[in-house]
Structure formats: C-alpha cells, structure tokens
Amino acid sequence: MAETLQPAETALLLVDGSSYLYRAYHALPDLRGPDNFPTGALHGMVAMLTKLRAQFPSAHAACVFDAPGKTFRDDLYAEYKANRAAMPEPLAQQIPPIHEVVKLLGWPVLSIPGIEADDVIGTLARTVAARGGKVVISTGDKDMAQLVDERVTLINTMSNESLDSAGVQAKFGVPPERIVDYLSLIGDTVDNVPGVEKVGPKTAAKWLAEHGSLDGVMAAAGGIKGVAGENLRKALDWLPLGRRLVTISTDCDLAGHVAGWPAESAIDALRFAEPDPHALLDFYGRYGFKTFRRELEQRLAAVLPAPTPDEPFADGAGDASQPAATACEAAPAVEGRYETITTWERLDDWLGRLRHAPLAALDTETDSLDPMRARIVGISFALQPREAAYVPLAHNYADAPDQLPQDEVLARLKPWLEDEAAGKMGQNVKYDTHVLANHGIHVRGWRHDTLLQSYVLEAHRQHSLESLADRHLGRKGLSYEDICGKGAKQIPFAQVDVDTATKYSGEDSEMVLDVHRVLWPQLEATPAVKPSLRYVYEQIEMPTSEVLQRIERHGVLVDAAVLARQSQELAERMIALEQEAYAIAGQPFNMGSPKQIGEILFNKLGIPVQKKTATGAPSTDEEVLEKLAADYPLPAKLLEHRSLSKLKGTYTDKLPLMVNPVTGRVHTNYAQAVAVTGRLSSNEPNLQNIPIRTPEGRRVREAFIAPPGHVIASADYSQIELRIMAHISEDPGLLGAFAEGRDVHRATASEVFGVPLDQVSSEQRRYAKVINFGLIYGMGAFGLASNLGIDQKAAKNYIDRYFDRFAGVKRYMDETRAKAAEQGYVETLFGRRIVLPEITGGSGPRRAAAERQAINAPMQGTAADLIKLAMIAVQAEIDRAAKATRIVMQVHDELVFEVPQAEVDWARAEVPRLMAGVAELKVPLLAEVGVGANWDQAH
Template sequence: MTEEKTDDAQPKTLLLVDGSSYLYRAYHAMPDLRAVPGDPASPATGAIRGMINMMQKLRKDVRADYAACVFDAPGKTFRDDLYPEYKAHRSPMPDDLRAQIDPIHEVVRLLGWKVLNVSGVEADDVIGTLACMAGERGIRTVISSGDKDLSQLVNEHVTVIDTMNDKVRDLAGVEAEFGVPPRLMVDYQALVGDSVDNVPGVEKVGPKTAVKLLTEYGSLDNLIARAADVKGAVGENLRKALEWLPTGRQLLTIKRDCDLKDHIPGLPSLDDIVIGGQATDQLKVFYEKYGFKGLVKQLETHDVPPELIEEHRSHKKVGAGPGPGGLFEEPDLSGLSRATNLQYETVFTWDQFDTLLAHVKEAQLVALDTETSSLDEMQAEIVGLSFSTAPGIAAYIPLTHSYAGAPDQLPREEVLAKLKPWLEDGSRAKLGQHVKYDRHVFANHGIEVRGYVHDTMLQSYVLEVHKPHGLASLAERHLGRSGIDYETIAGKGAHQIPFQQVPVEKAAEYSCEDSDQCLDVHLSLWPRLERDPKLRYIYELEIQSSETLYRIERNGVLIDSEELVRQAHELGQRIMKLEQEAHELAGQPFNLGSPKQIGDVLFTKQGLPVVKKTASGAPSTDEEVLEKLAEDYPLPAKILEHRGLSKLKGTYVDKLPQMVHPRTGRVHTHYAQAVAVTGRLSSNDPNLQNIPIRTAEGRRIREAFVAAPGHVIASADYSQIELRIMAHISEDEALLRAFRENMDVHRATASEVFGVAPDQVSSEQRRYAKVINFGLIYGMSSFGLARNLGIETKAAAGYIDRYFQRYPGVKHYMDETRLSAKSRGYVETVFGRRLYLPEINSPNGPRRGGAERQAINAPMQGTAADLIKLSMVKVQDVLDREARRTKMILQVHDELVFEVPEDELDWARAEIPRLMAGVAELRVPLVAEFGAGPNWDRAH
C-alpha cells in the first residue's frame, strides 16, 4: 500500500462529516431564527445558520485534501427489510427542520463540500465505505460526528472527532471511553443494544457487564459458542438472546462496501471529492435570501483576490522600524479589506517611542490594550502595551518580557511616566475592550486613566446582549476577521507560560491585533448606537457604570477575619454533629458528600420513594428532591442541612479570609458587567451577591463585613422595586393606588384576592399574597404557585384568576407583552434597554414557555438594573463633587453599601436615599430605605 502524500510529504487526509448528526445538533443548539427576524411566518433558518457555523469551523480546524458531508437519504434502508421494527420508536423530524434540509444541502455545496445522500443505506454506511477506500490508499480519514456507532470504524488510519464535546475517538480514545477496542465495538453494541434505533440487546446487560464478558471471552462469537458456561441471570438472559444476537449485530454493523459509483464516478480515486473553494457570488445570494447579514459582510470582507493578499503580506511589519509606509502612516486600503493590509510595529527605541507618542497625541481616538502578568486585576502588572489609531495600524511596546534571548526593552517605569500625562488627560479620547480591567492594571502602577469614552465589550452588550462579547467573537461576527488565539502563543493548561515568557515577536503581533481589531469593531458598532437614541442612552449609562464599578472594586471591603474563624469553628462543630445524627438515622456511617452513597442509603436501604432520576437513570439526590423528601422524613432534612452548612463554610466562611488582598487588607470582588441579559451585575471572586440571608448562619457572615475605625457600614436599598416597576409598566389602577397611598402592597393584594378589609387580612393571607405578587412577576403558573404555597393546583388557579380580576391592568400587560415579544423578538426596559428572546417563537414548547415567562419578567428586572446603575452613577458623582470621604464598597442587586465616616453619617442618611429616589420619575414613587451599623448585618 502506497501512502498518498501532500506537497509537504504529509499523508493526505479525507474529512467526512456526519451531516445527519450535524443538522440535528444545529437545529437543537440554535435559537428559533427566521429569515425575517421576529416574523413567525417567515422560513426558519436556525439549523441552516448553525450548520454553516459548524462547517466553517471544522474546515478551519481540520486540514483536509478530500472532504464530503454525508446525509441520510429519505426512504427505507436494507435494515428496515431485515428488521421492520428498526428505528420504529424515533419521533418524526420536526417540520421546521424538514423545511431546512434542502437549503442545508445547497449551502454545504456552496461552501465547497461534496454532498452525498445514498438511497437504501445510511450515512454511516457511506462514511464507512469511503473510510475503507481511503485506508486502502494510505489516506488518513477524520470523521466528524457525535455518533458513538462510528467508533467501530476507528483504526490506525481512521479517527472520529466530536467537536461539540471536544472528544477524540482514536484507538486509545475508544478503549478509554467504552472499555473495549474498536474491533469489538460491534460486539459490545450487540450485547448492550441500541434503544435509540430500537435494536434490542441482551436483557439486563449494560456497558460494564458487556465489557466484562468480552474481556473474558474475547469476542461475541466466542461468547455465543460458550454461552452455556456463563453463570447466573446474565447467562440465562444471554441464552435467551442467542437466536437474536446475529441479527442485532448485523443491524448495528456499519457497511464498508456500498456501491457509490453513481455518486462519485471517479472511484476508487477520490479526486471527485477534492475539497473545493466556496462559491462566493452564489453564497452571497443565499445569505441574503435567508437574512444572514453578518455572513454577507463576512464574505465582502474576505472577498479579496489571493494574489493581492500575497502581494500585500509584506505590509505586516512586526518588529520593523519607522520610515516611509511604516509607523502610523495611513496605508492605501483601496480594493482590500482592512484585515489584509496590516502595519504592525514593535517599539524598541526611544526614537520609535517618541514618534508613536506624537501620533497618539494627535489622534482623535486611540484604541489601547494592555498585556499583563495576571488575570487578577488587583495583582496584574503591565508586560506590554499596544496602541491603534487607524484600522490595520498598531504598535506594541514590550516592557518586561523575560526569557533566554529576549531582546532589550525600554524600561517600564520610564515609559509609563512619559505616557502618564496623556493617560490621565480626560480630554484625550480612549477606547478599549473591557476597559475596567485595564483601568485597574494602570492603577496598580499609580496611573488613574481618564478619557475612556468607548468600550467595545459594552457596545456589544447593549446592541446584542444575547451574543458573546469577547473581542475574537466580535471581530469574526462584525468584520469577518479571525485572530490569534491566546493559547496559540502561550500554550494551554498546565503547560501555559506567563505572558512575560511569550517571545516578543509573537506578543507584538497578538497585542497589535487586539488594539487594531478593537478599533475596527468600534467603527462597526458605534454608528448603530449613535443613530438610536434609546440604545445610546443605555450605552452611556453602561460606560458611566463601568467607571463607578471600577471605584467600588478598587475600594474593596474590610473583613473581620477573626470573626470568620470563630464562625468556621462553630459551623464545623455543627456539621460534625449533623453527620453523627444522620449516621444514627441511617443506621450506618456513610459519606454525606457522596450522592451515590446518599442514594444507596435513602432509596436502597431505607426504601424512600424515588422523586426523580438523573440522566443515567439513577435516583436523584439533588436539593429539590431532598426538600421534597424532608417534608416527611428526618434523614433527608439532616442531609439537606449538612449540605447547606458545608457549602456556606467552604464558599464563604473559610474562603473569605484567604481572599484578603495583601496590599490593601481588603476583599475586592469583581463585577461582571456584560453577562446577565437583563442588565444586572454579577459578582465573583468572591461572589458577594449570593451570600444566603434566609438563614441565621448566612446572615451572620455579613457580621464579618466591617467598617474601618471611625466609620460605619451603611446600606441603602430600593423598597419593593420590581412591584413598583410592574405598577408603572402595567398602569393598573389598583396597584398604582396602593403604592401612591403608601399602603402595604401585599396586604392590599390579600385584601383584593381574599375579599376582606385590609385590617382583617391575616398573616397567612398576606404571605399568600406576597408569593402571588412575586410569583406572577416571574410568570409563575398555577402549578408553580401551588407547589410554592403547598396547596392544590385548582386552588392556586383560583387565586390567580381572582388576582387578574382585581388587577386587570397586570393581565393586559402580560398578554400584550407576550404578543409584542413574539412579533419583535425582544422586550424593552422603561429606559430602552433591549432584552432579546431568541426562543420566543421556538417550536420547542418548554423553550418557548421559558421565553414567554422571561418576556414578562425581563422588563422589570432590567428596569431595576437600570435604576440601580443610575443610582450608583448619581451618588458617586455627588460624592466626588462634594469631596465626601464616604465610599461606595458594594452593589448587591437593589442595594448599595457604603463605608461612611461617622461625621458624614447624618448627611448620608438624608442624601443617599433622596438621590436614589430621584434618579427617575415613575408613575409611583421610588423609595430607598437606609440603615447603618458597625457591620453589614447591623446596617439592615
């Protein structure tokens, strides 16, 4: 056998895609996209778009000489004749997906792939045949599929990759995953059976038993021959299946001898499936037809003749010195995309630096990127800086790269000293990607950067909240530009090197590309924000919030570590006691941290009812299950309490003292600004928004958040903010009146729902009303309400009906919001933030239902998020203008936390609630409540 080799003497590669597997994955992974966004009558395009993404990524990731995408053909196959019940239980293909099959075939061809669908056999059989032919010619085959059945094809020439799960099934990978080598995979499958294809195996023989049998007997044939030797129930079941097993194996065996001559006339040569170039003009027509505007733009960006790209590659000057056509001289971009004509410089001398600084000072807007020693923003130090003032033009200043043979670099502190006046000049407009991080990094070197007027991460967050906001995603989505992956230059996992050790030439290209792409993305996104006043308002709020959050993070919060050590000791004692009590109730010791052992004790030993099962079929022991069982049984209650206290101790009580910053003596959380689709902030490292406050132990943790000597901790939070927003948005008269007259809104609701006078409402009725008020905000169903209140579903439905009779404005708002969301594909906050709902027209019922509930709740959550951001910005502005020493140290949902000097407490008590209540005028008054004390807990 002679291996076919490429020009660089590597074996040639055949890339085969299991198209049928891909299209189902694309359909289920993508939202309900339409050719006309938001129009349910428009053709569905989600599977088409997902397929394009997957095929493009695969082609980029796997170098191949030959390629084909193989689909199942409609109609019966030889397996149906062999066994009429084959695949009998499979659900029919969804109509929306069926309508996308022909367009998927078309676009895959236009992308340069050979498309195959052969009648009478399955896609797996075609793949097996082609892989076998390629192997005979010494051609390596890579099969891309998530189908485990294809593992039986794996050999020294054939590898299966599952790109969705980052799984490689080569010879070692198959054996590691299934416990048998690829040559025994069909035997393994015949024993286990295939429930998806309705192929029975041997009763009660699962994967472990199958592996054991095949290891002992060597093959299915040997096992069948010696079936009489197999003992116990397994032997009995095996002998019952002896007549069926040959048929089962035949059904599961992938054919490797399909007649493909009609489809690939040139066989056995594979020249008919040489991977081709994409049909750009036809693709553009296709993309426009199905509403893929981003892909059209991507085509236009990449549509440059190859000879021109080659001719202009010399313009990419990493490490070149200044001169004609060099540093920051505007290139001729006519006929070329910005991404192909790049002038990147590396600054090694003071002359180069002075030239760069002069250009930076003259520029109207400069994109700035830091390369650092750490992702910890409070610890990170600058390793290098890059600047871009025009698309395709950037310069990198290496400062502290240290490795054998590293070039001489300008001294960091001197460079920063020369840049400091420009960096701290608020009139010099600057741009970045996630500028809050860069502000911290500069602050670590004593520089307070001013003039950050734009942040591409926040631009994306406002325009397309439901999409990724990383720079690489933005560049690919809006410019059609792909970039250098960080792991390419630094390695990954345990082998990743710090940025200081990345060779300067690689670091320069990487960093220049970042600042260049940042500017390029800004030029694409900013015009869209500029022409929409509502979105521009939200974007400006996000930019101002980023500045305030930087201040909050920098301030940090003081922790009483000794108090936490005391709490840790007490919790440890209680956890041990709970463990002993659980062992006594169980009648045996067991590991309370092991779901498997808990399941064995609860369901096998004690025979408790199984509430639900895990994906693998084992009884679930999750929190919901334990809470249900705890209503009737003491052991689950003990396990639940043990689990809660152990989590509290491990997550907060033990961990917080370790997170005190050595330089400041404080804990500094990080606020992720561009994560939640509603606009809410999320806190992490540590997460200070999720400290449980419903238990006494959880509330005690807040006692450890203390003030510096001469100060107090103060808390100001909005009262019933989402209900007030509901009243404003729904314009329901009864709800508006309750807030305008400063009534207890839950008592008012109870009065309406239960038909009693407000002063006759019982505490239980008020509790019910509170659950109803907040439940309906979150789109709770009668079933959910019943479960929450512990009542019958019919009774809960009656309460909801009465609520809507008394508050018809709320019902009208909910109905109108659902309809509006379905037609537009998004909802809005009071201030104009757009909250997209990709699943609002999904054919999948649960997904669509979830989106409808989100449509009702998101405007309220989003408006609450806008209000707290407005408050943060307003209060910080007043603190600065009046030169107050009060510091904002935390933001937790609808609450702001401050460290207040004792002599400013009266001012804070009067002014902060007033400022928060005055940031917006709604149809009901905003109310902020204020408290103060020596620690966070006492401030409430």
C-alpha cells in the same frame, strides 16, 4: 460529530432565504436609511450572504424564499401556520429590496408560487445529491435535518453549527431518516402542526429507538402506559396527516423556474453570477450602506488603503458616517503591520501620534489575571486597523532583547493616559484601568469598550475579542494559548518571545478598532436618548464600568476574627448534624457521597425514589431532599449539613484568605457583561450570593465592617420590581396601592381574599406576597401550589382571582408574550434589549420558560438599569460634594457604603433622594437606608 466540509467539494450551496431574512431582522437594531426607510434586515442579509459565500465558494447556489399564497399543506390542513403572527411591517417593507440586492450580489434567487422554500430546497438537494454532488444547506430550521445524508450537510451560521448524519443523531437522538417521525410526534409549533400532547423530544426519541419508526410506535400504542400512552392513542388518527405536513417534498416540479429542469444540465441555471458592482453601488447609495459602498469603491479601484497617521479616524468608527451595520461581514485578507518599540525615538514618535489622535486603542499585557495584583509586561497601541505598536517592558527569557525601562516608559505615557481629552478605547477597559492604577496611573478619557458595545447589542452572545472578531470581521487572531501554551506547560507572558508578543498584543489593539468600526455605527444609528440601545451604552454601561472600577479598587473590610469564630461554630454544628444523621441511619456514612446517601435513603430506609439521574441512579439533589424533608428527618439533616458546609467553604473559611495583603481588604470583581437582563454578577469572591434566609447566612454579613470612625450604610430600593410592574402594566389597583403608600401585599390580599384591608391576616398577606412576586417571574398554578404548599386547584383559583382584580397585569402578560413571540425580544424601560431565541422555536418546556422570561425580563432588566443609574448618580454627587463616603458593594437592588461618622446624616438624606430621582415612574420610587457598625446591623 459534524464532517469537515471542504469548499471545493460543494456542488450546490442552498440558503433558506426566508429563515435568513427573519434572523437578519431580529439580529440588528431598527436601522434606518435615507428617508427613514428600515434597513436592518437588508444590512444583515448582505453581511450574512457575503460571509457565507466566502466560506463556501461553490460555483452553484440558490437563495430560496417562500412565495406569497397557499401551498398543498394549506389544502391538507386549514390551520397550517394559523398561529403565525403577521410579518412585522418594517420587515415586509424590506422584502423587495432584499430580493434585489441578493440578485445583485450574484445569487440565483428562487421564489416559486405554490411551493414552500423548504420543498424547493429539498428537491434541489436530493436531485444534486442523487447525481453525486455535495450539498450544503444554510438554515436554522430543524425540519431540514430530514434531508441530511452522506452528501447533504446543514450549517447554521448563527451558531457555527454543522450537522452531518452523526451530528443529527447527537443533537436530536434520532438519525436523519427518522426526523420526520420525530417531528410528527413532538409537533411543530412554528407551523401550528400538533404532535402528541405532552410528548417532547426525549420521549419521541425513546419511542422511536424502541419501536423503530412512527408506524412502529403507532402499532405499539396499546401497550404504552401512562399519560403519554393515552395521549398517543388519542392522536393516532391525526399522526398520518401530521407526518405528511412535516415531510419536506423532494420531487417538486421546478419547470419554468429552473431553466432546463429536470435535465441534468438544469444545475447550470443555478450558477453564481458575478456581482454587478455599479448596480450595487447605486443600491448601497439608495439604502445608506456606507461601509459596503466604501469597500466596493476600494475594490473597484484595486487598492485597499489604510488611513495614514495624519488621518486618524475619529471617535465613531473611522469616519463618523461609518456603516449602520456590518455584522458577519468578511474582512479582506490583509497582513497587519506591528512594530516593536525598543528606542526612545520610536516611543516619542508614537506618543506624538497618540496625542493628536481623536481615538486610540490600547491593550496591556500582564503577569496575572487578578486586576488588583497584575503588573505590566508590555503595552500596545493602535490608531487604525491592521497597524499597531507594542512596547515590551518586562520580558525576561534567555536572549530577550534590550527593553526600555518600565518606570520611565510609563512616566512618559502617564500624561496622555491621564488626559481626559485624549480619547481611548479597549476591550474590557475596567481591567486595563486597574492594571495601570497598580503602577500609579489613573486612566481617563475612555470613550468606548467593545466588550460593552457587544453586550448592549447582543447580550445573549459571547463577547470575547476573539469571538467578536470572528463573528463580525471574519478574522481569527492569535489566542493566549497559541503563544503561552496551556495546562501545566503554560508559560507566563513575560517569557513569550517579543516578536510573537508584538503580533499578539498589537493584533488585540488594532482588532478592537476594527470591531468598533462595525459595532459603534449600530449603536450610533439609534437615538441618543432613552429608550434606545445607544442610551443604555453611553448613559448606563460605560459610566457604570467606571464606578465599578472604583468600587472594586476600594474594596471592603472584613473581620477575620469574626469569620474564624463563625467557622468554628459551623464546624461544631456540622459534627453534631453528622452524629444525628448517623443515629437516624443506624450507621456512619459519607454525607458528601450521593451514592452512599442514596443507599441509606432508598435501600435501607425504604424512602420512595423521587427521580433518577441521567445514569439511572436515584437522585439525591437539593430538590429531592427538600421534598423529602417535609416527611422524613434524615433529608432535613442532610440539607442543613450541605448548607452549612457550603457557607463554611465559600465564605467563613475562604474570605480571610482573599484579603489583599497590600490593602487589607477584599476586592471582588463585578462582571458587567454576563446576565442578559443587565444585572451584575460578583466573583472572586461572590458577594451577591451570601445566603440570607438562614440565621447562619445572615451572620456572615456581620464580618463586613467599616474602619474606625466610619459606619456601614445599606441603601436598597423597596419592592422595585413590583413598582416597575405597576408602571408597565398601568393596573389601577397596583398604581393606587403604591401612590397611597399602602402595603402592596396587604392590598393584594384584600382583593384576592375579598376581606377589608384591616382584616387581612398575616397568612393571607404571606400568600399575597408569594402571588405578587411569583407572577412577576411567570409562575403558574403548579409553581404557586409548590411554594404555598396547597393543591393546584386552590392555587389556580388564587391566580384567577388575582387577575380578576388586577386585569392590567393580565393584559401586560398577554401582550408581552405576544409581542415577544412576534419580535423575538423584550425591552426595558431604558431600551435594553433581551433576546429570547426560544420564544417561538424552542420545544414546549423551553418555549414556556422563554415566555416566563419575557414577562420577567423587562422588570428585572429595568431594575438592573435603575440600580446602575443609582450608582452613577450617587458617585457623581459624592465627587461633586467632595465627600469621603465610598460605595463598597453592589448587591442586586442594594448599594453598600462606608460612611464617615460626620457624613451619616448626609448619607441618610441624600442617597435615598438620589436613588429615587434617577427615573420618573407612574409610581414613586422608594429607597431606604440603614446604618450600623457592620453590614448585618445596617439592615
């Protein structure tokens, strides 16, 4: 939908500087320069503006900041922006140097008292557009969408989004000329401008489509039904003022701030200046900008030298004093040097360089994405950015060049690959470790993984090497589809031309080093001890990757005969359910067809429609069926049939097909860099989502067995997130319950229902359990009422009583929401950062969801950190004590082991001790171990 913008067309490039500095501050860790001065926002601003200017080389530009003091909106509405938290002190300290460096970079800077940055930008944009010029506005502020027309385009550098008029329509559901009306209806929480209560984007867009404008909507208010219509009528007196507040002024008097204003020649006052290199060098020195300073010195010297083979850069990104942050910094356009190794002489030369290098990057090219089955086609190495070597080993197309024999090459590389002292790095090194293990090589010496560096620094973003290179280096390399094609025409890597493969694989290796030079200094700048991002990376994520590779490699035994019996039983039950459903419906129908189900439920049986799909058809999703199942028999049958069908298709039928023919075991893959909270996910097969709330689901675990002479042991943390809540909130009631070893749900019930501990009923305990876990997930009265099957008033009373008795929990929730809104993220006890982009800028429902996540994420994230630390500690002890026990699965807060009979007593005693000892909380950590012939019996 967005137009393709050619840089030459841009007459004026405008930057919402106030938006930029906040985004720069929240995007980077708490970096510090000389004298401990905060520099994170400084680094981010320089990097973002440098990249932006390279992307849109307009001759004219302005970086516009809000000035201190009131504007006309404050006079119109005293509560304007009243709910905004004060600027964080570390950011406030950086404002003067930010203005200084922006000017040194050549950007015209505007900060006009009494006029908001939005209004300055709006006035400049409209003025230049009216004179026929193209304008690009870089911002993340949705209010700016009202300025878009055929000559004004918005870009969001954080999301790589570009919006023209069609793009605004697609994103908001209204054209640019209706954005003011749209904002008036939904309100602007960031600026504390109320809209119409309970009217969100969809309703606002619908009303405007029906009535044409805000005036049209107001005129039709008397005929709009429901709560929304009632709320609209209540807001009629307010809406004209709301519209004025959200309207960007485009006719401000900029005289005295833009030379020559308002004459047409005034645009020349906003001409880019040449950066002042010597002043910049001084600035970079004062604030500790090591990489920017080094690169500027290189440009001044008119050279761009790469490190020589005799000067490989050290572990830590080139030289150990590399930059604190260079996010988004554009890389110079330098062609890489990629060598194809086809002689023993060149291989030995590179092997000598690798042996002497403190840190080398490597990348394997294979014939499969399955790490347990993939075989090497080629391997590349790099010691510095822009230079790499590729060893083709199994390219087999017509006229392929002669290649060195694979077995002999790997035999020569093996001593270096298995040398712990030889530092290595890569992108997703767990995969490369598996691939080389398939060839009998056990890689040691992994120092860094750019996938995990990115995950720790910015878990909410993408972590592929392609996206990292684009985001942090401004580089775009070859993609797999570029060289192999896609779909039915995709060729195997072994058929890729060797010269092309050399550039592709070599680029991957050297770009890993290039990305590392940007990301590692950001981690290195944080403390090496907890809580810190560096601690999470070095002490949690990197060791976890090694343990996960060993778990995946070992795999887990499944009993195919047990699964076959269960599949047959499930099939028989599903057939019976179909017949029962047909009898209720009075006719056969396709139980997998939403359309036919809808016709039976809502047309033939006359059951009330609960909600509709996007196409307007009655919904038959799981939520609807669960609601209807309480009153009607057919939805209950449908739900049970769906559950059994999923269980059969996903597990009892599929698991036997996933047994590796070589090992005789199932080997899942644990994705480490997916969930923002740090939790692992399992795939191919997914062993973490086996349903355990039904007897049929629980029985699937019977098929997970141990070999002869062994048993399965299951160790999991007891009520881990509640214990973390007690620790974080320091609530005396929760601390006391755990310290004394009381049943925390019974203790909660005693407090909430006001009965002695020994008189708490099973029903009251069940209610208390739902309350305890519900509040952890930010559940409100509506959610609690739904879970307990009670009315919302009763649910609210329970919550109020809970907070009366456990005031520390309430305080934690309130403080966490406020802190998250102020800084844009929350943290675990170990320093893992969970970014919440919509905690302030999202719509009402999305912001509420972000607030719930803010409450839960520190607990869920800390629990994820704890189970990873537990895996690391247990594996280390297994190795130290030379035990034959093996970790075979990790499922949420549980570790599953394969234990020789002779080591059962050791596992029962040591595993819970090790798991409980990975951290000291204000309440005791408790891990419990069960043992059985299969996974189900171990519970």
